[in-house]
Each structure stands twice: as structure tokens, then as C-alpha cells.
Amino acid sequence: MGEAPEMTTAPDAAGFRDPATGELRQETMIINMGPQHPSTHGVLRLVLELDGETVIRCKPVVGYLHTGIEKNTEYRTWMQGVTYVTRADYLSPFFNELAYCLGVERLLGVEAPERATLIRILVCELNRITSHLVWLATSGLELGAVSVMLYGFREREVIMEIFEAITGLRMNHAYIRIGGVVMDLPEEGPGKIRRLLDLLPRRIDEYETLLHDNPIWRERNEGVGVLTSERALALGVTGPALRATGIGADLRKDIPYCGYESFDFDVPVRTEGDAYARYVVRLAEMRESLKIARQALERIEETPGPVMIDDPKVGWPPRLSVGPDGIGNDPEYLRHIMEESMEALIHHFKMVTQGVEVPAGEVFSAVESPRGELGYLIVSDGGHRPYRVKIRDPSFVNLQALPALIEGYLVADTVASVASLDPVLGGVDR
């Protein structure tokens, strides 16, 4: 055996060494992740500065999905505003509608009928489950758990079918309207929801069996993207990401709306603050939402009555129901305005073209969306259109914490961290 060859400076075609000193270059690299990247949940761009495999700096760049929803609402009637805001955070349309309508109702000084409020709670809690299911499915996919993706979307599909039966649409429902909801539950609705409520607990158990003690899932999530409670508060983080740091803040408990204080449910909290804690919190939240949905359904069945406020100046006049073609209609009302009453026709025309007149003032109406505090600052100058609608979207604010989550971790953990924050770019960019 001869001597080991001396380590010499190899021809440096790749430019690893400084030509003047011959030293290895110690440079960081700046790379772009996104805006079109399968793991950025939409069009999010991250500018990452890397030292080898370690992220040393991250700057999120947002705005690629900006559609001017806030500005648009200023040039539409109050009622039309619902159809815009439902498109902001498209994974939680009912929450956007609810926060907007609660705000306008507070400006008007009216309240939706009891049955409508219960239906609102029911659809919102089911919506929370679909939103968490999309989160579970997509983060599963991104971390290589493809079966979780399939199962998550399978269950979501069942709930989407229920939404379709109730509202006529799978997304962007514009179902919650100022003064109530646009139509009552269909006849087959409660039965379908009951079957769903029986099915889902078993399915959530299944996800737990697949993931809870799965070594790969734990390895990829435990200790990744750790956020302390102080940092979370300073950065404005709310929702499951905050509750995973040990702060049990939930608007449904803290500043209740829609009578949430009369429902029996818990707010799941973990203290680790890592991606795994966020997973545990979200899974537990789905079970709590099922509890609330079950109670809401029972109370809906005991509470007959209108689902739209009985105030001709606020309520939408027709009593729609979803037809076989999936479009809501009210033949009786149509006959009334077209054949019987000129006044009713004029009133209908006024409601459609001008809509509600809202007294001047401003309110901040906040609800607990699947991603945290969803707030609407609504300003009226006393006219038929909003003067200003500002959407405080939790995804937008939570995304600010992303650098705190991924700086100092490996590039591969970036994917897990972004997924665990669950941003929806439709809400971020509005």
C-alpha cells in the first residue's frame, strides 16, 4: 500500500475556491421558492437565503392572488358584498359570509332569527372540518403521506355534497345573507348530516391511527417550526397555530357570537408550539366541531321558524329552495310579484338594485375561522353600498410568523412549516 495521495487543490472548474487565496468560498445562496410551487398552498413566494441546507433568512412575498375584493365591495350593494367576501378565503367561505353579515347586522341593529343562527353555526362548524381536512390532506401529501391525502379529500367530498344540498354550491356559497340565511335546510339535509356525524369520528380515528405514532410523520413534524407563545402573540398569530403554543384563545369562548356560549365544547390546547402540536390541535378541533354540529342540529330540529329576518327593508324577500338543477328558486314568490302585486314587484326591484340602507357607523366583527381571528372592519356612510370593508384575514397575519418558524431549520422543514401554518392565499391576498 502506498501513501495516501496528498490532498491537493483540484482544478476548480466549479468555482468553489476563491481564485486569489485558494480558500473555499463561504457564500450563502438566495433561492426562490414559488410563487408556483406545489407546497406553497397557492401562489406564495418565499425568498430563502441558504447556508448549505440551512435557511438563514426567509422573506415571504405575497400579493400574487390579489383581486381587490375590498375595493370591489365599495362599488356593490351591501347584499352583493356577501358574494365577494366569500371568495376571499375560499376554504372557509361560510366564515367570511358570517363575519361580514354579523357586522352589517350590528350596523343595522338587527339580529337573525334563532333558526338561521343555528344553521349558521352548523354550516360553519362543518366548514371548519372541511378546511382542516384540506389542511390534513395537503400537508400529508407534502410530507409523503399520500394515503392521508386520499382519505382527507374523500371525507371532504362527503361534506361538500351536503353543502351542495343545502346551498346549491360546493364553494363560494353566498348562503349566509344579511338578516339570516338565504334558504332553509332541505328536507333530506338533517338525515344526511346525521349520517356524516356518525361517520366522521371513525374516520378521524383512522387518521390518528395512520399518523399519530407514525415515525415518519413524527420525525418530520416534531420540533419543527417551533413558535413560542410570546413570539406568536407579538406576531399576531391566532387560531390553531396560537393554541399549539399554550394559549387557549378562541373567539367562540372569549368574545362569543351567535350564542356559542350556550354550546358545550372544549378548546384544544398544546404547549409544544411545533408543527406536530398544530396537527394535534387541528385534529382535536375537528372532533369539537362535530360536537357543536351535533348540538346545533338537535336545536335546529327543535326550533321551527323563519330563516330570514321579517323586515321588508332588510330581509331578502323570496323563500328559496334548491331545485333539482341545483339553483335556488321560489315559484310561489315569482307568481306573486309577476302576476299579483305591483307593489311587491317594485319592492323586489328596489331590493335587487339598491338593497339595504345601512346607517352610518363602523364596526369590527370578528369570528373564529379555521385559521384564527377573521375580522371585518365595516364602515358605512349611510348609503346603499359599503364605504369600506377591511378583511383582517388570519392567513395574512399568520404568514408573517413564517420567518420565525423556518429560519435556522433545514430547507426540507420549510415545507412542513408552511403546511403546518395552513395559509390560504385567497385570504392572504384578497
Add this chain to the structure above:
Amino acid sequence: MNVDGLARKIGERVPDVLVARGEVTAVVEREQLVETLAWLRDQPDVALDFLSSVTATHWPDVDPAFWVDYELRSFPHKHRARVKVGLSEGNAHLSSVTPLFPTAEWHERETFDFYGIVFDGHPDLTRILLPDDWEGYPLRKDESLGGVPTWFHGATMPPVDERGMA
């Protein structure tokens, strides 16, 4: 503490406090903003320790033309309040509150992006949702909306505020 109690407590520090629709609004001068927010945050029985949102509204032809709006929430006491600052048209700048609430960074960037209000001392006051080379501040009420070009013999769809709407 109920809304009126909170308003009384804040009124000890801020002369102009308003209660409407169950919401407390404190109106402060630009110079007092940072001190007031710090006081509201650190006073144990007010403890508005969480900044939910920052935004503005534009009222052209009146003074103040801009109202900057800070939505606060208290985690210990489970109540909310709003702080507002009025700014005149030609002098639309005020101190950044990022030293008090780091979360304000993106909120203030968004307000700058939409209204052109300058937050002095902000670490990185650049556009956030609009492209960097965008001209104008689109959520100002006097910003022109622009029509929609169509393919039909060069015809255009007029801007939405010129279509004879309600």
C-alpha cells in the same frame, strides 16, 4: 369589565372616547398614538395586548381626510377596543407601531400600499399586495377605477362607478 367600564378606564388617559354599538373607540392625536397604545397595552386592567388589525379609511374633501384605525384585543380580559388617528390629506404620515407590536409590520405595509400613508420608522415600508412598480394608491376614494377593454371593435366597458348603479 363591560364596555362602559372599559370606556371610562380608557377615558382616564384619552379624552376622546366613544361607545357605539357595543364597541369602544378612542380618538387620539398623531403625536400621542404610540404612548397611548403602550399605555393601553401595559395598564393591567385594560391590557389590550394584541393588535388585530391596522387599516385606514379615506374621506376626500374633508379634514382629516384619512382615519387610521387600530383594532386591539385583550387576551386576559377578553374585550376589544379601537384607536383612531386622523390625518390630513397633504400630511399623511405617522409613527410606526412596530416597536410595540411587531405584527403591525405587514398591516402598515398594506395600509401604505392601499392609501399611501407613510409610517415613520417602519423597518421596510414597501408595497405588499400590489406590484412594486404600481402607481397610485387604489383604495383612495379619488383613485380612478378604469374601464375594461373589450375585443368588440375597440369598445370599452365603462368603469363600475359610471355604469349608473345604485
